[in-house]
Amino acid sequence: MSEHKTALRWQRAAHPEKADSYSRNHSAVLGGNQHVTVSASVDYMGDANAADPEQLLVASLASCHMLFFLAIADAQGYLIESYEDHPIGRLGKDANGGMAVNTIDLCPEVRFGGDKKPDAVALERLHNAAHKRCFIANSITATVTVHRMDLNLISA
Known part of the structure; x- marks a missing residue:
């Protein structure tokens, strides 16, 4: 541990x-x-020039997902050239009426190099495996959705 x-x-x-x-x-x-x-x-009443805790939570989740995605893809023989994400977390009421980050959308754009490229099904499996292993995703109650764009399969 x-x-x-x-x-x-x-x-x-x-x-x-x-x-x-x-x-x-x-x-x-x-x-x-x-x-x-x-x-x-x-x-x-916070400072727009500083990070807020909710942004840090969203960044932590996206970073954790990315790191697992990169490790899994590498282990399966994929060469990742770049990975970019613009995640969005939304604050709303939880089941008890309190405020919580209750949804987070990940929007990764992955560029593959080399000869081996995943098809849409393999890409879905890579993201599902990353999400399942992500320590942060396993620690929060927010609903996490991974959105991907078709250009993820374009070579760098």
Whole structure:
């Protein structure tokens, strides 16, 4: 098993636009000593120039899916030249009436190199296997849908 540690740091500061409130900005320090500026969503008085926790969740899911996809494709002899995704997470009411990220759409565009290219069925299997193994997908209750474009089969 592995552990994944981070550190969060917040210090009181005035909200830049609302004098009677506080800044939502804080820093997340990741394992490689990367500092990420984080804030609440703009909808909740956050900073548009910072990542919000919901964006980080969506990015984490997309990254996890991609890493499993790349590993599975490589193990099956596919040469991936590039992988790009523009995932979208949506906040909405959950079954208890609270707010939750309840849907996430992944929209990967994969470009294959080499001689071996998957057909649509093989590509579907690769994405299904990646989704099934993705640690983040297995940890959340949001509905995750993987959308793909036909040009995924075009050589790089």
